[in-house]
Amino acid sequence: MSLTKENTIIGFIGTGVMGKSMAGHLLKAGYRVAVYNRTKASAEDLVKAGAEWQDSIAELASSCNVVITMVGYPKDVEEVYLGANGILKNAKKGSHFVDMTTSSPDLAKKIYNEASVLGMYALDAPVSGGDVGAKEARLAIMVGGDEEVFNRILPVFNCLGKNVILQGSAGAGQYTKMCNQIVIASTMIGVCESMAYAQKAGLKPEVVLKSIETGAAASFSLSNLAPRMLANNFAPGFYVKHFIKDMTIALESAKQMGLLTPGLELAKTLYEKLAEGGEENSGTQALFKLYLEHN
Structure with missing residues (x-):
């Protein structure tokens, strides 16, 4: 056919x-x-x-x-x-x-x-x-x-x-997407902490990005979402609530396989705290707000 x-x-x-x-x-x-x-x-x-x-x-x-x-x-x-x-x-x-x-x-x-x-x-x-x-x-x-x-x-x-x-x-596509989301979960923590560190050190985060986004730290999140964070643009390209859903699926399947995923667990905890603060319909880059609150 x-x-x-x-x-x-x-x-x-x-x-x-x-x-x-x-x-x-x-x-x-x-x-x-x-x-x-x-x-x-x-x-x-x-x-x-x-x-x-x-x-x-x-x-x-x-x-x-x-x-x-x-x-x-x-x-x-x-x-x-x-x-x-x-x-x-x-x-x-x-x-x-x-x-x-x-x-x-x-x-x-x-x-x-x-x-x-x-x-x-x-x-x-x-x-x-x-x-x-x-x-x-x-x-x-x-x-x-x-x-x-x-x-x-x-x-x-x-x-x-x-x-x-x-x-x-069947199911292999979803398992692969979970691999993708696990990478993003910990990467987003790193991007937020990096930008918060740059600000605390008195640097210009936008200029810092020009140096680090083409080196070993390069990632989609760093190049596409860090600029949004720094511009206070938290509109959703991907909703916080949907990312929490994805991380929940990944954690459940990891548990079924007996796999330890501490980075994923930490990211989910942080995003749940963000959602509880009213950001569930914001984009995933809104995680940066947690760092802004404490700096």
Whole structure:
């Protein structure tokens, strides 16, 4: 079974900070795109650009042969796919599903298995790159599932990202995303402490960045989020509340594997303190506020 632009109708569920840009790229690439979001207003720009609004998940699933989801939490993924009015109960045999939410590896495996029984195909494909990566179509896409299904969906992935890799069987994409989030968790602590240290030492942090962001300390967080911290720009490219969700998933799966992750545990504790202070809807760079409070 081949998928071409002519025979593919992509349904996109979740048009938030990242999903809106991603769906827009698919439209620009010439795909027919249908959209659904709990809040219709967030999809209005896409509809104006040519996307077809669907009034329910069931309606979208029954009218599309490829469905991409980019929602918030594992409970949302489970409801969207496995609920009474969800995708699996309303899609046609032969449909392809791609969950790009950062979610549970175990849930990804469950969706894959239930889809397979119904003669449908599922991939888990979480992404990294934040709002900037989504806007510029250069996301890193980590995929779990069957190779032949991955190859059929690859042209779609190529509209969204520049680094698209099949990591293994169902759930492998989510496990890989957890590796990504574990790195970010400790890195963000280091970036915040570095910028706080620069200020305390009487340096100009913006100038310090010019020296350290191209050396051994280089990272996405340092180059893209440290400037936002220093400009007091804490708007979300990725929400604090969603990062806490990701760290919770990573810690749970690490515990299942008997793996010690003290850096991840510390980061989660700090971010939970930040959220308790009213910053759950800020961007992850808002962690810097904790350091500002104590300096």
